[in-house]
Amino acid sequence: MTHIVAASFLEKYDNLFTAFGTLVAGALIIFFFDRFLVRRATRLAGAITGEQGLSRDAATRLRFARRVIEAVVAIIVIAIALSEFDSLDRVGRAILASSAITAAVVGFAARQTLANAIAGILLAVVQPIRIGDLVTFEGDTGTVEDVGLTYTWLRTGADARLLIPNERLAGGIIRNDSIRSPTVSIEVSVWLAPDADEAQALEALRAIAGVRARIAESTHEGLRILVMGEPGPPSERLAREADLRATALGALRRAGVR
Numbered sequence: 566m567t568h569i570v571a572a573s574f575l576e577k578y579d580n581l582f583t584a585f586g587t588l589v590a591g592a593l594i595i596f597f598f599d600r601f602l603v604r605r606a607t608r609l610a611g612a613i614t615g616e617q618g619l620s621r622d623a624a625t626r627l628r629f630a631r632r633v634i635e636a637v638v639a640i641i642v643i644a645i646a647l648s649e650f651d652s653l654d655r656v657g658r659a660i661l662a663s664s665a666i667t668a669a670v671v672g673f674a675a676r677q678t679l680a681n682a683i684a685g686i687l688l689a690v691v692q693p694i695r696i697g698d699l700v701t702f703e704g705d706t707g708t709v710e711d712v713g714l715t716y717t718w719l720r721t722g723a724d725a726r727l728l729i730p731n732e733r734l735a736g737g738i739i740r741n742d743s744i745r746s747p748t749v750s751i752e753v754s755v756w757l758a759p760d761a762d763e764a765q766a767l768e769a770l771r772a773i774a775g776v777r778a779r780i781a782e783s784t785h786e787g788l789r790i791l792v793m794g795e796p797g798p799p800s801e802r803l804a805r806e807a808d809l810r811a812t813a814l815g816a817l818r819r820a821g822v823r
Contacts, residue, residue, distance in 0.1 A: 584646040591642030595635050625696045625712055629689035632714050677732070681715035684731035688712055693739055699749075699799040701740035702729060706803065722803045748796040753810040754781065757788040761822055766790060769820035770813055778813075 694700050698709045707719035719727040742749040770778035781791035794809045
């Protein structure tokens with residue numbers, strides 16, 4: 566009698582157990598694939614370059630590829646699980662068999678999200694920015710922490726996090742201080758009053774060791790002087806610019822220029 570009840574219970578909820586098993590199997594596939602991909606890529610990079618760990622280029626592409634593959638696997642697994650239920654069978658089969666219709670519907674409803682994802686693929690392939698780069702975007706400067714499917718994470722000097730949509734990042738102007746060169750120029754701007762003696766200001770600034778200065782802009786509000794110091798590592802740019810600004814203002818104050 567117990568055997569009959571157990572068999573009836575399993576038959577009654579067979580689709581539920583199958584769906585749950587499919588989800589668990591999908592989660593395990595994603596977990597083991599993630600670990601395998603990271604280890605394999607790290608080992609392969611070390612064998613090719615002779616260095617430990619991945620380069621910034623490889624780390625950025627690998628992290629983005631992991632997320633794309635995991636998202637695709639998750640969608641397929643969820644679709645298979647849904648197809649186990651009679652009431653959701655049409656939904657599951659539509660997701661699997663009608664990709665064109667699904668893409669049109671999802672694209673219409675989530676244009677912004679898809680645009681960010683496509684821009685993320687562009688950023689991962691072209692790589693105007695990489696994980697670990699010091700970049701400036703729309704006046705905000707920070708280190709790239711992550712390039713996700715839809716957003717890129719920046720960590721500012723104040724340890725704040727900025728989430729920038731990939732579409733906006735791909736279509737904007739980015740200053741990257743960590744690419745193509747091991748050093749970056751150090752420059753700051755100081756403003757003088759309209760009636761200030763610019764010749765005396767330039768003389769005071771140029772007297773600082775390793776500093777160059779020139780008039781960059783003249784408006785009705787005053788004069789903007791560009792002060793340039795010795796190039797340095799990108800990681801030290803913010804601190805060195807702060808020191809240079811303080812030094813320049815101190816020199817102008819001692820010279821009696823405001």
